[in-house]
Amino acid sequence: MRGGDRVRVLLPSGPRVGAAWQEDGVEARAFRYAPRRFEVLGYGRSLRADEAVRGVAALVAPLYLLAARRAVARELARGTWDVVHAHWLVPNAVAAAGVVGRVPLVVGLHGSDVFLAERRIFRSLAARALRRTRALTACSPELARRVEAIGFDPVRSRVIPYGVDVELFRPDPARRALWRERLGVPPAAPLLLGVGRMATKKGFHVLADVLPELFSAAPSAHVVLAGGGDLLEPLREATAGFAGRVHLPGPVLHDQLPDLYRAADLFVLPAVHDAAGNVDGLPNVILEAMASGLPVVASGISGIPLAVAHGETGLLVPESDRTALAAALVALAGDAGWRRALGAAGRARAETELTWDAVASRYRDAYRLALTRA
Numbered sequence: 001m002r003g004g005d006r007v008r009v010l011l012p013s014g015p016r017v018g019a020a021w022q023e024d025g026v027e028a029r030a031f032r033y034a035p036r037r038f039e040v041l042g043y044g045r046s047l048r049a050d051e052a053v054r055g056v057a058a059l060v061a062p063l064y065l066l067a068a069r070r071a072v073a074r075e076l077a078r079g080t081w082d083v084v085h086a087h088w089l090v091p092n093a094v095a096a097a098g099v100v101g102r103v104p105l106v107v108g109l110h111g112s113d114v115f116l117a118e119r120r121i122f123r124s125l126a127a128r129a130l131r132r133t134r135a136l137t138a139c140s141p142e143l144a145r146r147v148e149a150i151g152f153d154p155v156r157s158r159v160i161p162y163g164v165d166v167e168l169f170r171p172d173p174a175r176r177a178l179w180r181e182r183l184g185v186p187p188a189a190p191l192l193l194g195v196g197r198m199a200t201k202k203g204f205h206v207l208a209d210v211l212p213e214l215f216s217a218a219p220s221a222h223v224v225l226a227g228g229g230d231l232l233e234p235l236r237e238a239t240a241g242f243a244g245r246v247h248l249p250g251p252v253l254h255d256q257l258p259d260l261y262r263a264a265d266l267f268v269l270p271a272v273h274d275a276a277g278n279v280d281g282l283p284n285v286i287l288e289a290m291a292s293g294l295p296v297v298a299s300g301i302s303g304i305p306l307a308v309a310h311g312e313t314g315l316l317v318p319e320s321d322r323t324a325l326a327a328a329l330v331a332l333a334g335d336a337g338w339r340r341a342l343g344a345a346g347r348a349r350a351e352t353e354l355t356w357d358a359v360a361s362r363y364r365d366a367y368r369l370a371l372t373r374a
Contacts, residue, residue, distance in 0.1 A: 005364070008081075010071050012042045012064065029075075033067030034060050041091075061091065068095035076103060083367045085137075088113040089129065089147065090122050097129035104370040105129075109138040111201075111302075114146050115278035127151045134370035137363065139281035140303025158366045161282055161306040163359035166351050169291035171343075172262050179263035183224065183247045190221040190333045193264035193294070195257070195285040198229030201278050203270035203299060203320075205231075208238045210326040215245060218333040226252045226260060261292035265339055266332050269298045270317070270325050282306060290314075291350040295342035297328045307354065313346035 009028045011017065013036075020029045033039060040057050041064050068091065072084065076099065084100050086093035087108040097105060107129065117126035127150050130136075136157040138144035144157045177187065185191055192214075196202040204225055215221060223242075225235065228251035239246040252260055261267070267289035273279045282303030289296055290307060296314030298304050310316040315332070317324040332339050352358075 008075060010068070010075065012068070013039050014041075014043050017043075029071075031067055031071040033064045038063075065091055065095045068092060069099055072096045073099040076100070083370055085363075085367075086129075089126055090116040093129040093133065094122075094125045097132040100132065104134040104367075105132050106135045106137060106366060106370045107133045109136065109143040109147055109281065111139075111143065111281040112278060114143050115276065117147065117150060118277070123150060134373075135366050137366050138303075140306065142279065142302045143281050156369060158362070158369070159303075159306070160359060160362045160366065161303060161354060162284055162287055163356035164284070164287035164291045164350055164354050166291045166347075166355055169258050169261060169288045169350075171293035171347065172258075175259050175262050177263070178259045179224075183222075183249065183263075184244070185222045185224075185247070185263070186220070188220075190218055190266070190336075191264045192221060192223045192266045192268050192329065192333065193260065193289070194223070194225045194268050195252070195260070195288075196227045196269060196283060198225075198227055198231040198235055200231065200274040201272060201280055202227075202283075203272040204235055205238065206270040206272065206320055206322060206325060207268060208235060210322050210329065211239065211242055211246065213326040214329050214333065215242065217330040221245070221333050222247065224249070224260070224264070226250070257288065258292065261289055261294060264289075264292075264294055265336070266329070267294040267296045267298075267314075268329065269296070269304075270320075271299045271301060271304065272319050273301070287350065287354055290346035290354070293343040293347040295332060295339050295346060297325070297332065307349075308346075309349070312342070313349055314342055 007026045009026060011030050013030045013032045017030050038060050041060060081103055083104050083106055084096055085106040085108060086096045089107055089109055090113045093107040116122050130152045136152055137160050139162055141159050144159055148154050148157060180187060194204060222245055224247045226249050236248050269283060269286060271280055279302050286296055286298060286304060286307055290313060296308045298308055298316060299319045300316035301319050305316060308314045308316055315328040317328050
């Protein structure tokens with residue numbers, strides 16, 4: 001493990017999740033919490049379009065909380081641990097708070113957990129967990145402020161962006177044609193790429209609205225929107241008029257993503273707050289795109305400005321501003337030199353500021369904070 005730390009990860013059982021394994025010095029153990037067909041929590045399956053809790057997930061939640069609590073208690077009883085870091089305020093910090101005892105609890109915020117914590121049914125449980133929390137980490141300032149409003153001292157909050165594997169996600173011109181040939185995109189056509197679960201907060205519906213203007217100004221451009229989710233079919237219907245120009249390949253395996261980025265010229269993610277207030281913290285795909293040497297066009301909300309510097313590594317546009325989004329996409333689609341300059345700067349920033357080594361150092365500082373009493 002980076003820095004010589006000993007790390008053990010507890011995670012819920014799920015499809016294609018092994019019982020236990022080690023990777024890069026990190027030990028991982030999965031815990032069971034329900035009969036296999038009812039293990040539906042986590043891994044993007046708990047919320048419908050990331051806006052409402054699925055019925056079966058709500059029914060299984062009490063079993064999950066009990067099993068997670070037992071798993072944490074079991075690990076604490078087996079060894080000496082300095083810190084428990086519960087990623088996701090709801091449900092994991094709620095589960096861990098009652099059993100950590102004197103071991104400092106750190107809570108990591110990621111997005112949907114804050115959305116759940118603000119709901120009336122979970123708010124008191126979240127507030128109780130926060131009273132036992134020694135430090136808070138968040139991938140965006142907005143998430144930190146929203147949880148501080150529930151009840152947490154801002155002095156003990158730390159905003160830490162995610163990291164990215166700059167060796168895995170890197171430019172490779174020799175592999176540029178692989179996905180283009182698979183999708184039928186001409187070698188010289190400007191290719192705009194969006195990656196993410198098809199949920200409202202990703203903002204792909206906003207992108208769909210500006211496609212007529214984009215294709216009018218850039219007749220040879222193509223758009224790839226990769227990912228699965230509840231809104232994939234509605235998005236397919238919304239873009240049906242651009243068959244052959246808009247490609248929706250569905251979910252893409254993680255080991256195939258690097259080559260998908262290499263096929264593209266520009267990355268786009270017009271993220272929004274959905275009607276219930278749910279928002280992404282800092283989408284990993286933005287960091288992967290930057291490491292791959294792509295300029296990024298995205299909404300300037302939540303944690304995105306922590307990574308994308310407007311005019312330096314990409315362009316930030318106001319949330320849901322279709323005019324600004326169209327203008328940014330048209331400008332970059334028509335200027336290959338500008339795209340290359342922004343993409344190179346994004347790659348450089350990923351290499352210097354957003355590596356996992358750099359991020360690990362910031363997390364270590366947060367753990368030191370947790371080890372000091374308020």
